[in-house]
Amino acid sequence: MPPHVASPIRQRIREHRAKRGWTQAKLAERAGLALGTVGLAERGKHDPHHVTLDAIARAFGITVEELMMPYRMSSLSVSEPPPSHDELPQSLRGLVDLLRDEPEPVIRVVTAAARAIADELKRRSPDTLGKARSSR
Structure with missing residues (x-):
């Protein structure tokens, strides 16, 4: 994963975890990952593998795509029909x-x-x- 993509994802993982009041241990438990894997993903010690991102996204109840979206875009409502x-x-x-x-x-x-x-x-x-x- 290119560094310009990985850094925002790390930040988004941290934001989602903080929004829920979860510790890294809680996220690791819910995602079925080792605590060290979550810590490394958040600290940027390695680029998160797609399997790791999928597990983290599922723990948050979102898709990997939503996890990768910038904060402002992820909060947009896309449930209404597109305009003509x-x-x-x-x-x-x-x-x-x-x-x-x-x-x-x-x-x-x-x-x-x-x-x-x-x-x-x-x-x-x-x-x-x-x-x-x-x-x-």
């Missing part, structure tokens, strides 16, 4: 057109993620966006 094509801002219509043949749940998740990204970009100042663009 005409209801979407022009900037999202092309994205939805690309996903036209995908199942509705995939479209919901991608639409929610795109909205979260758009909202985050709107919140940032023009200076911040300018710096981000110039560093590419």
